[in-house]
Amino acid sequence: MPRPKAAVTLATVATTAGVSIATVSKVLNGRSDVSSATRARVQELLNQHGYVGRRPETVVRDSVELFYQGALNNYSVEVIQGVVEAGQSADVDVVLNAHPRRESTVTDRASRWIRELIAGGRRAAIGITSELTDADLAALSRARLPLVVIDPANIPEPDVTSVGSTNFAGGMAATQHLLELGHRQIAYLGGPPTSGCNQARLSGFRSAMEAASASVPRHYIWQRDFLYDDGVAGGSALLDLPDRPSAIFAGSDEVALGVMEAARSRGLRIPEDLSVVGFDDTQVARLASPPLTTVKQPLREMGAVALRTALRLAAGDPVDSHHVELATTLIIRDSATQFTAN
Template sequence: MPDSPRRITLATVAASAGVSVATVSKVLNGRSDVAPATRSLVQSLLQQHDYVAPAPRRGETTGIATVEVQFDADLNAYSTEIIQGAVAAGAEAGVGVVVSLRKGADRSTGWARGLVTAGRRALIAVTSELTSRHLAAVSRARLPLVLIDPLNLPRTRVTSIGSTNFAGGLAATHHLLSLGHRRIAYIGGPATAACNQARLHGYRAAMESEGAPVPPGYALSGHFRYHDGVANGAAVLDLPQAPTAIFAGSDETALGVMEAARARGLRIPDDLSVVGFDDTQIAQMASPPLTTVRQPLREMGGVALRTALRLAAGEKVDSHHVELATELIVRGSTAPVPRV
């Protein structure tokens, strides 16, 4: 077996910079009593050497262990459910949860190493777009990683948590078909997102099984956000042959669709039926309450946290991808197709 690479120490970095170990330690700890030029040189060498702070020794008291839950976009109702599940699981395990917002472009070459230096035991990235460079940085830092609903599919094998998105898309569309609708549109999230692709495929499979056509302009992508629902909802409702029902890829998107419908004088569900996806709190607070596909978001957050801790402990996981079951929840936003 080849020898493992020698760990770079503070002394190594200090010697390269021509400064003391204490100075390097001050830079790592964000102390202000270091000259700017010296700080810049030390930080550059830390990145060059891929320095990773050593793990605490067994029995050493360093405070509560932490896991970082990182998002790529502003937090919303979906994010809140994930966080609550992770926090609850962390409390049971005696682990703290740190929530951060870091978009892809904000992940510099030293971002993963910085998380380890800050004492993070593992990283959970939610709806993130991680490139091969990001994944390589996580691997070099030996930071356990779990993804929830990634926006892209990494080529390397990464542990991920999701739900039965295809089955959810199938159930949502079959529900509308069972009410007599045939002109059904789909307004989803990012075209490259695995969860969106699965929901779209479920929608198309249900439509095909009933011989219902999907005309041009009936399947649109966005960002799972309210304003995308408004804009894309307006686009499909302004088609020469508008849909009588819309399946939205998220609850937030669905509320945007409902607003676009109201702006055109359409009543829900009398004139237009709408189905969402997620079953966040806003689905129940919508007017009328939103028919939606329930994702077990809190459970997803909890499973991700426990899986991350298993990886951090050096344990093997049973599967690199876990899908939790979805369920259709029927409320007041869907009704039989209106009579012409």
């Protein structure tokens, strides 16, 4: 009677392939930090020997934490889709979680958060428009967990890796379009003063207005948040002014829609009585009535770049830049038109 064939071990495969046991384990677990040639050689030997792991159902994949604050909106959904699609291409799981806002025990919360990420096997963390505290950044640094932020809610530290768009150029393009249409009384309704992308858009707006020798009264600048309700509130305040603007540049598409609602509630027509330009080019811009002229951010590509950058940092590879800005494009639709004096 033939003797049963001895069970093949990882050590046997590793010795035959001329690699470490850890490398064979990485191939079995689908890890991405193994060269394609080594992976192919190890996989061929595993197939030849008919190796079956003890618990093939518990294959561990690399994972990245994707976190956000507040409610999800059209902007964040587009970015999330970009991160997830890039994760699929890289064979990496993306785990989406809400990041808690500030608490009285900030340091304890930050430490607890990082412990959860490490316990979950995260290789890196990506934040979407999230406000990170010094305690968050310190905890991530101590844990050697790479961080990439997309349009951070607060202006990041110089050494924090970030991905965004050409917000200054986008702000200039939106304002120049309104100026070319003959508007001179143009207001800006944007996000929080602490937001880096908001400040860049506002600076682009101011620069275009100054170049055209168009004055900007202080009460023509509103900075709240990038949400629809802020557009309604800010738009209402601007449109109730004795010298109301003939055009409003909104810092997001949601804000622009809020402005349009504030105008309609006052019997004003878009764009005949008020021209509006947004920022983002999310789905709501195309569904608006009339369709919204807006500055397009490549939101999905921003998410994809953030994922790829996070994985490079996790692998210890150099990155071309710690601050990446992708190009914006003005998309002209029907919410802004030539200015005519009443």
